Amino acid sequence: MLQLELWKRILIWGVVVLGLVFALPNLFYTRVEQANDARAAIAAGMDTEENQALAAQWPSFLPSNLVNLGLDLRGGAHLLAEVKVADVYEQRMEALWPEVRDALRDERATVGTIRLQDSEPGILRVRISQPEGMAKALEVVNGLARPVTSLTGAGASDLAVSSDGSDIIVQLSEAEKLATDDRTLRQALEIIRRRIDEVGTREPTILRQGTDRILIQVPGIGSADEVKAIIGTTAQLTFQPVISRTTNAETSPGIGNELLPAADEKGVYYVLEQAPVVTGEQLTDAQPSFDQNGRPAVNFRFNPQGARKFGDYTAANIGSPFAIVLDGEVISAPTIQSHIPGGSGIITGNFTIEESTNLAVLLRAGALPAGLNFLEERTIGPELGQDSIDAGALASAVGAIAVVVFMWASYGLFGIFANIALVINVAMMFGVLSMLGATLTLPGIAGIVLTIGMAVDANVLIFERIREELRVAKGPARAISLGFEKALSAIVDANITTLITAVILFLVGSGPVRGFAVTLGLGIITSVFTAIYVTRLLIILWFDRRRPKTIEV
Template sequence: MLQIELWKRVLILGLCALGLLLALPNAFYTRVETYNDALAAQATGASGPEIEAQTELWPDFMPRALVNLGLDLRGGAHLLAEVQVEDVYEARMTSMWPEVRDLLREERETVGTIRLQPSASDELRVRVSRPELVGEAAALVRGLARPVTSVTGAGSNDIEVSTDGDEVVVTLSEAERRATDDRTVRQALEIIRRRIDEVGTREPTIQRQGSDRILIQVPGIGSASELKQIIGTTAQLTFHPVVRRTSNEDATAGSGNEILPSIDEEGTFYVVESAPVVSGEELVDAQPSFDQNNRPAVSFRFNPTGARKFGDYTAENIGSPFAIVLDGEVISAPVIQSHIPGGSGIITGRFSVEESTNLAVLLRAGALPAGLEFLEERTIGPELGADSIEAGKIASIVAFAAVLVFMFLSYGTFGVFANIALILNVGLIFGLLSLIGATLTLPGIAGIVLTIGMAVDANVLVFERIREELKTARGPARAIELGYEKALSAILDANITTFITAVILFAMGSGPVRGFAITLGLGILTSVFTAIFVTRLMIVMWFERRRPKTIEV
C-alpha cells in the first residue's frame, strides 16, 4: 500500500522546516551581519547607543549564522607569498655559534684557540689555531648533533661536520633542511592565520600551495597593501647585549657581532652580539600601554624559560646597555638599572598609539620564522563583488524558472510537486551552508545553478517509472509505489558517483574549486532527500486526499 508512517512524516517536515529556518537569516543578510558585528563588539567590551540599536535588528531566539561571502563576491585582497626558508638556515647557524664556541673553548688545551670565519649564510666556519688537531675539533662538534625530529628524517642527524684545511665547517643535513622547510612553512601559515584573526576579518582563506608558498585571500579588506602591512612584517623581536655604540655604519663589528641601526636616533648604530639572549619566540603576551611619561609603549611578558634567561642576564649585567631589536633595527637600548625578575618589561620608543597597538598585535601573534616574498597581489573591489552577486542571481533565477516551467509542462500536477521540492532544495542548501559556516564563492554559485538543473533528475526518473507502471494496467497507488522502488537504485548510483567527484574536488582542490565542490556535494545530498522523501510525501498526501481512480503523469 502507498503509505508513510506518521513519525516519518513528522521527521521529513521537521527537517524541511529546520533547513528553511537556518537559511532564513540569509534573506536579511545586511541586517543580520550588522547584528552579529554588534554582538562581537559587545563581547570585546564596546558599548554605546549605536551598538545597542544594532543589537535590536534581529531577534535573539532566531538563528544568526550566515553564508560567508568569498573574495570574489565581497571584494578584498589576494596574496601569494613565498616563504624564504633560507633565512632559517642562517638563523640556525648564528644561534649555534655560542654553543660551538663554548664547547671548543673548554677544550682549548686540546684544539688550541678558535676564531669564527666569514662564511656562507647556511654554514658555520671556525678556524682552529692548531691545524693538525682540526679533526679532533670536528669530532667534538659532531657531539652537538641531534636526531632529526621528522618521520622522513628518522635515523639522521641535524648537522653535518666536515673539515676544510684548518677550519671546521658545520652545515645542516639534507634531512634537517627538508624538516626545517616543512616546519617553517607550517609555522608561517599558523602565524599569518593568527595575525589576520587578530584583525577580525571574516572567513579568510589561508592555504599552503606547493612546498614553500602560501595563498592568502581575505574578503572585506581594503587593499592588498593593507593586507601586506598586517602580515608582511616579520616582527622578529630579540634582546642582545650591546658591545658599543657608534656613529660609523662601516665600523668593524668584530667576530660574532653585528652592526644595527637605531630607529630613534638617526645616524646612531649599535654593535651588538649576533646571538640573542632572549628571542620573541619566548614571548607569551604583548599589550599596548603607556610609559611613566604617558607616551605610547608596549608591555611584554616572557614564558618561564625566557623569564629565567632575562632575569639571569639582567642580574649579572647591571649598568650595561641592553638592545631591544625588532626586525634588524634597535628600537631601544636602555641601561639595565637593576635585576628584572618575573620576565616582564616595557618597550618604549617613538610610537604613536596606533603603532604601539599594531606592534603588540604582531608580537602577540608571534614572529614569522622567515621573511615572505609576495609573488602575486590583487585587490578585488566590492563593486566587482556586487556585479558577481547580481550575475549569480540572474543565472540562478533563469535556471530556476526554466526548470520550473519545463517540469510543469512535462508532468503536470506531479511537476508542481517537483517544483515545490526544488524550492525547498535550494533553501536546504543555504541552510546547510549557514550551519557549517561555509564560504560562498562565484564557483559556489555555479555549483548551486548546476544543482538546480540536476535536482529534478531524480524526479524525472521516478515519474518516468510511474508512467511505465501505469501502462501495465496497474492501479495508480501501486504504480506510484513501484515507480519509487524501481527508480531508487538508478538515483543512488548517479548521485553517489557525482558525490564522490565532489569529495575528490574538495580534497585535491583549493580556493574556488573547493567552493564549487562544497555546494555541489551539499546540493546532491539535499536533492536526493527532496526527491526520495519530500516529493513522495507530497504525492502520498495528495493521493490520500483526492483518491483518484486514474492519474496522468
Template structure:
C-alpha cells in the same frame, strides 16, 4: 500500500524546517552581520551604546550563522608570497653554536682554543688551534646531532661534520634542510592565519602552494597594501647587549657583531652583539598601552617562565649596561639597565601612534615569521566588482530556476508542481547547510548551485517517468506511485553517488574556487536526493490520502 508513518513525516519535515531556519538569516544579511560583529566586539572589548544597538538588531534565540562571501563576491585582497626558507638555515647554525662551543671547550686539552669564522648560510665554520685534535672534535660534534623529525628523513641526523685542516665544518644535512623548509612553511601559515584572525576578517583563504609559496586571500579587507602591512613584516623582537654607538653607517662592527639603525634617532647606529640575550619567541602576550611617564602610546609585553628567567639573569648580571630592544633589524630603544628586571614583563616605548602600537601588539602576539616573505603577486578586488558578481549570479540562478519550474510544470502537471516545491525547499536547505558549517560562497560556488538546480529535478524526472510506465500496465494509482519510487531508487543513487565522489575529489585535490564549487555541488547533491526521495514522496502521500483519486495523470 502508499503510506508513510507519522513519525517519518515528522522527521522529514523537521529536517526541512531545520534547514530553512538556518538559511533564514541570509535573507537579512546586513542586519545579522552587524549583530554578529557587535556581539563579538562586546565580548572582546566591552559594551557601548552603539554596539548594544547593533546587537539588538537580531534576536539571540534565532540562528545567526551566515554564508560567508568569498573574495570574488565581497571584494578584498589577494597575495601570493614566496617564503625565503634559506633564512632559517643561518638561524639554525646560530642556535647550534653555543652548544658546540661548550662541548669543544670541555675538550680544550685535545682541540686547543676555538674560534668561530664566517661561513655560508647553513654552515658553521670553527677554527681549532690544534689540528691534531680534529678527529676528536668531529666525534664530539657528531655526538650532538639529533635525528631528523620528518617522515622522509627517518634514520637521518640533522647535521653532518667534516674537517679541513684546522677548520671544523658543520652543515645541515639535506634531510634536515627539507624538514626545516617544511616546518618553516607550516609555521608561516599558522602565524599568518593568527595575524589575519586577530583583525576579525571572515573566512580568509590561507594555504600552501608548491614547496615555498603561500596563497593569502582575505575578503572584506581594504587593499593589498593593507594586508601586506599586516602580514608582510616579520615582527621579530630581540634583546641584544650594546657594544657601542656611532653615526657612521659604514663602520665595521667587528666579528660576531651587527650594526643596526636607531628607529628614534635619525643618523644614529648601534653596534650590538649578534647573538640575542632574549628572543621575542619567548613572549606570551603583548598589549597596546600608554607610557605612564610621558603618556605616549607603547606596547607592554610578558615573557613565558623560561624567557622571564633569562631576562632576569641577564639584567642582574649587567646592571648599568645598555640593552637594545630590536624590532625587525631596527633599534626601538636602548635603555640602561638600572636594576634587575625579574617580573617577567616590560614595556616597549618609541615614536608610536595608537594605530602602530595596536598593530605591533597584534604582530607580537601572533609570533614572528620564521623567514622573510617576497610578494610575487598582489591584487585588490573592490566591493563594486563583488556586487556585480553577486548580481550576475543572482540573474543566472533566477533564469535557471524559472526555466526548470516552467519545464516541470508543463511536463508533469500537478506532479511537476510538487517537484518545484521540493526544488525551492532544496535551495533553501543548501543555504542552511552552508550557514551551518560556515562555508564560503564564491562565484564558482554560485555556479555549483545553478548546476544543482538543474540536477535537482533529475531524480524526480526518473521517478515520474517510472510512474508513467507503471500506469501503462493498468496498475492502480497508489501501486504505480509506490513502484515508481522503488524502481527509480537505484538509478537515483547511482547517478548522485558518482557525482558526489567527483565533488569529493575536487574538494580534496582542488583549492580556492575549485573547492568552493565542490562544496556547493556536494551539499546540493545531498539535499537533492533527500528532497527527491523523501520530501516529494511525503507531499504526494499527503495529497493522495486526502484526495484518493481513482486515476492520476503524470
C-alpha cells in the same frame, strides 16, 4: 498504500523548517553580517552604543550563520609568498657561535685561540691558532650536533662539520636543511593564519604551494597592501647586549657583532652582540598597555626557559644597557637597573595606541621564522565580486525558470508539486551551507545551477513510473504508491554515482574545484530528500483532501 505515519510527516516538515530557518539569515546578508561583527566586538570589550545598535539589527534567538562568500564573489586580496628559508640557516649558525666558542675554550690548550671569521650566509667559520689540534676541535664541535628530528632524516646529524686548513667550517646538513624547510613552512603557515584571524577576516585561504611558497587569499579586505601590512612584518623580537652607541653609520661592528639603527632616533646607531640573550620565540604573551608616564607600551611575558635566561642576564649586568630589537631596529635600549625575575617586562617607545596594539598582536601570534618575498599580488575589487554574484544569480534564475516551466508543462499539478520541492531544495542547500560555515565561490554557484537541473530528475523518474502504472489500470492511490516505490532504486543508483564523483573531486581537488564539489554533493543529498519525501508528502496532502477518482500526470 499512499500513507505516511504521523511521526514521519512531523520529521519531514521538521527537517524542512530547520533548513529554511538556517537559510533565512542569507536573505538579510548585510544586516546579519553587521550584527555578527558588532557582537564579536562587544565580546572583545568594545561595548559601545553603536555596536549595541548594530547587534540589535538581528534577533539573537534566530540563527546568524551565513554562507561565507569566496574571494571571487566578495572581492579581496590574493598573494603568493615565497618564504626565505635560507634566512633560517643563517640564524641557526649565528645562534650556534656562542656554543662553539664556549666548547672550544675548554680545549684552548690544544686548539689555541679561537676567532670567528667572515663567511658566506648560512656557514659558520672559526679559526684556531694551533692547526695541529684540528682533530680535537672537530671532535668537540661534532659533539654539539643533534639527531635530525624528521622521518626522512632519521639517523642523520643536524650539523656538517669540516676543516679547511686552520678553519673549522660548520653548516647544516642536507637532511637538516630539508627538515628545517618543512618546519619553517609549517610554522609560517600557522603564524600567518593566526595573524589574519586576529584581525577578524572571514574564511581566509592559506595553503602551502610547493616546497617554499604560501598561497594567501583573504576575502573582504580592501587591498593586497592591507594583507601585507598584517603578515609582511616578520616581528622578529630579540633582546641583545649593547656594546656601544654611535652616530656614525659607517662604524665597523666587528666580527660577531652588528650595527643596527635606532627606530625613534634618527642618525643614532647601536653596536650589538649578534647572538641574542632571549628571542621572541620564548614569549608566551604580549598585551598593549601604558607606561608610568601614560604613553602606549607593550607588556610581555616569557616562558620558563626565557624567564630564566632573562633573569640571569639582568642579574649579572646591572648598570649595562640592553637593546630590544624588532625587525632589525632598536626600539628601546634601557639600562638594567636591577635584577628582573619572573620573566615579564615592558617595551616602551614612541608608539601610538594603534601601533602598540598591532605590535602586541604580532608578538602574540609569534614571529615569522623567515622573511617573505611576495611573488604575486592581486586585489579583486568588490565590484568584480558583485558582477560574479549577479552573473551567478542570473544563471540560477534562468535555469530555475526553465526547469519550473518544463515541469509544469510536462506534468501539470504534479509538476507544480515538484517545483515547490525544488524551491525547498535550494533553500535547504543554503541552510546546510550556513550550518557548516562553508565558503561559496563562483564554481560553487555553478554546482547550485547544476543541482537545480538535476533536482527534478528524481521527480521525472517517479512521475513517468506513475504514468506507466496508470496505463495498466491501477487506481490513483496504488499508482502513486508504486511509482515512488519502483523509481526508488533508479534514483538512488543515479545519485550515488554522482555523489561519489563529488567526493572524489573534493578529496583530490583544491580551491574552486572543492567549492564546486561541496555544493554539488550537498545538492544531491537535499534533492533526493525533497524528491522522495517532500514531493510525496505534498501529493499525499493533496490526495487526502481531494480524493480524486482519476488523475492525470
